Amino acid sequence: MKIASYNIQNLFHRHKTLVQHTLSHNVRQWAQELDALMLRADKSPDDIDRVRELTFLLGFEQVDMHRYGTLRIRNGELFLKQGAEGGEPKAGTSSLWNGWLPIQTMPIPVKAQQHKARTILDIGADILLLQEVEDLPSRKEFHQSYLRLSALVGEPERHVFEGNEGKGRGFGIVLRNGFHLRGFVTHRYVRDSKGESLFTLDCQEYYITSGTGDTMVMVLAQFSKESEQLRREQAQALAEIYEQLRGEGHRYIVVSGTFYEPSFANTLAPLLRETDLRSVSRHPEFISDSDLGNHAHYHSLTAYRKGINLRQQDYLLVSSPLWDRTVGAGLHRKGIWPGNHGKWPVFPNLLKKHHAASEHPLLWAEIIP
Numbered sequence: 001m002k003i004a005s006y007n008i009q010n011l012f013h014r015h016k017t018l019v020q021h022t023l024s025h026n027v028r029q030w031a032q033e034l035d036a037l038m039l040r041a042d043k044s045p046d047d048i049d050r051v052r053e054l055t056f057l058l059g060f061e062q063v064d065m066h067r068y069g070t071l072r073i074r075n076g077e078l079f080l081k082q083g084a085e086g087g088e089p090k091a092g093t094s095s096l097w098n099g100w101l102p103i104q105t106m107p108i109p110v111k112a113q114q115h116k117a118r119t120i121l122d123i124g125a126d127i128l129l130l131q132e133v134e135d136l137p138s139r140k141e142f143h144q145s146y147l148r149l150s151a152l153v154g155e156p157e158r159h160v161f162e163g164n165e166g167k168g169r170g171f172g173i174v175l176r177n178g179f180h181l182r183g184f185v186t187h188r189y190v191r192d193s194k195g196e197s198l199f200t201l202d203c204q205e206y207y208i209t210s211g212t213g214d215t216m217v218m219v220l221a222q223f224s225k226e227s228e229q230l231r232r233e234q235a236q237a238l239a240e241i242y243e244q245l246r247g248e249g250h251r252y253i254v255v256s257g258t259f260y261e262p263s264f265a266n267t268l269a270p271l272l273r274e275t276d277l278r279s280v281s282r283h284p285e286f287i288s289d290s291d292l293g294n295h296a297h298y299h300s301l302t303a304y305r306k307g308i309n310l311r312q313q314d315y316l317l318v319s320s321p322l323w324d325r326t327v328g329a330g331l332h333r334k335g336i337w338p339g340n341h342g343k344w345p346v347f348p349n350l351l352k353k354h355h356a357a358s359e360h361p362l363l364w365a366e367i368i369p
Contacts, residue, residue: 004125005256007360013105015167115357117146130172163202183207280329288331316363328366
């Protein structure tokens with residue numbers, strides 16, 4: 001069986017606060033000023049002149065000539081789809097629009113969606129753990145749009161569970177080839193030392209059964225990106241969850257997620273050095289496309305290993321009994337934009353940063369049932 005873990009960073013839409021700003025400082029200021037002016041009920045002649053200037057600077061004079069626009073709901077958000085059939089909106093001759101609509105999410109480019117799907121298809125995991133998925137309808141639509149016709153995937157069992165945040169970054173699990181979800185536990189209500197939610201998104205346990213009746217426990221978590229102190233508490237809590245599972249008699253346990261620290265970091269010590277969990281990236285059969293050029297000949301301090309100079313922040317950890325059954329493991333990063341941090345083989349159509357599947361690699365392990 002093949003187990004994989006992937007921080008996919010949303011499927012169709014991503015909350016705008018999570019998207020790196022690509023606009024220049026001036027453009028952002030112009031847009032903010034225009035927003036403020038549009039909210040004024042009584043605009044002075046100077047205000048109207050300034051609106052005209054800002055709309056020119058922002059390129060609003062390039063009006064789309066489609067006659068119709070339709071507001072539709074996708075992934076819990078409204079978006080404007082131009083060119084679709086629909087009733088003619090009521091609007092004035094000066095604005096061509098009768099309202100001002102703030103959108104909280106940004107659409108993910110189609111090429112990025114395709115690269116996400118191709119990353120999943122390249123590995124063909126029997127058990128796929130996903131982070132940052134909008135919701136179950138989006139997961140189903142993604143399957144229907146990109147994965148349904150693949151012989152590798154077939155018709156899977158899909159589950160998506162919402163986390164603490166409310167920005168469309170839930171956790172999901174996709175099962176196929178006789179694996180089924182038999183139980184689910186959330187740790188979203190655990191509190192930290194300040195009385196706030198310990199896990200920013202969540203920490204979830206999945207109880208999986210195979211066709212032979214064996215039970216495995218998958219634990220999926222995402223740590224804080226901003227706070228080192230919180231990551232330390234999260235690592236300690238996750239280690240305690242693992243030890244409790246071992247104490248209850250579970251032998252086949254997988255712990256995975258995005259921890260935002262390299263393996264030598266002291267914050268991860270409770271998890272990586274004080275338990276018997278083993279990282280599949282340390283397996284002797286671990287494989288990945290190596291860096292190109294001079295990058296293949298050194299080992300960056302925070303990287304996975306020599307020749308794979310990608311910052312280590314994602315993990316797939318297995319208990320000792322599963323480690324003994326692991327016959328292969330690897331890292332898939334063809335959907336990651338290298339930028340200036342390294343060079344490695346990418347998908348042929350990945351020519352721009354915003355066409356990347358994710359900023360995170362997919363980690364996988366091949367285990368004898």
